[in-house]
Amino acid sequence: MRLFEAVLDANQRKIAGDKNASVPAAEFGLALPVAALTCIDARLNHLLPEMLGIPEEQFIWLRNAGNIITGPLSSTMRSLALACALKGAKEIAIIGHSDCLVGKATAMKLLDGLATLGVDRNRLPANLVEYFGLFATERQNVMRGVDLVRTSPLIGPKVPVHGLLIDIQSGRLEWIVNGYQGLDSVASKSGQVFRTAESALDAFGQIGSLAAGELQFPQTKIGELTKAAQDWLHKAEQGAGAIEEKIGQPPAIKPAEPPRLPKVPVRGRPK
Ligand SMILES: [Zn+2]
Incomplete structure (x- = not known):
């Protein structure tokens, strides 16, 4: 069993009523710590650590509004890369949640909210949806995030990148992108x-x-081959000399005359 298989297993036991269900960290030392990106939604503060079942000291928690990766070299990618390279994270998880307000927001709703705070629309980026990372569904947003992390030049190919969704009411985890499968196929x-x-x-x-x-010819055969090659070279040199004699001096090149334009009859003015 791999780490996130154990995470899902512990989560199912927790949902079923086993309050002590957690991931036996000692068995997964080679896969820990884990770096996870989640939303800033305050409802996750206690719910996520409890339902993930990974010990606090083995959990590197990155958060931004909507758990969005905006690009392969974005600020969040920088943090994920350093979590792996400096903090020793072995696996990455992008964890979305149900009822995410970033997913529910529209550009108009966002503009209204910003306007009430005195934000000038003219000073905002032109494409609000793109800049704020507003997304249609949590599931698609997680899958897109996983794709960006997986293809980012900052993340090594051996690091599994998972995508999960957590139900904000029940705490049930859904594993929507299995990062091990990608590694297996690679x-x-x-x-x-x-x-x-x-x-x-x-x-x-x-x-x-x-x-x-085949190269182990008898000595005499190699000698014959060498003689034949020398003969061929001599004939080639003679031929080249004869060609040079026949060519002699190259003919002087006359400057080309300008092309003569056909005479076009000039029409008289209509009477
Ligand atoms: Zn959210």
């Missing part, structure tokens, strides 16, 4: 490539030994 593809490369190298090895066998 590993199997690279395995295939290596196997192909190995068989190609075997083939080259066989060709090489065959070629080496």
Whole structure:
């Protein structure tokens, strides 16, 4: 069982009434700590740690409004990269939640809210939906975030990147992107490539030994070949000399005359 399989297992037991259900951290030392990005929604403050079941000291918690990744080199990506490179995070999870207000917001609603705070529309970015990362569904937002993290040049290919949704009422976790599956397919593809490369190298090895066998000519044969090559080179040199003699001096190039334009009859003015 891998870490997030244990997380989902503990979550299901917790939902079923087992208050002590948690992830046995000692068994997953190689997969911990975990870096997770969630929304800033205050309802997650106690709910998420409890329902995730990962010990507090093994949980690197990043938050922004709507758990949004705006780009592969964004500020949140910078934090995730440093969580892995400096804080030792082994796996990443983007965790959305139901009833997210960022998902429910429209550009008009947001503008109204900003206007009541005295924010000047003219000083805001032109594309509010893009800038604030307003999204249609929590599920799509998580999947997009996982894609951006997975393809970010800041995150190593061996780090599993998961996508989850938590029900803000019940605390039930749904695993919508299994970060291990992506790694498995990458590993199997690279395995295939290596196997192909190995068989190609075997083939080259066989060709090489065959070629080496053919090169073991008797001394006299090599001598004949060398003589034939020397003869060919001599004939080629003679031929080149004859061609040079025939060509002689190149003819002087006359400047091209300008093209003559056809005479166009001039029409008289209509009477
Ligand atoms: Zn939210």
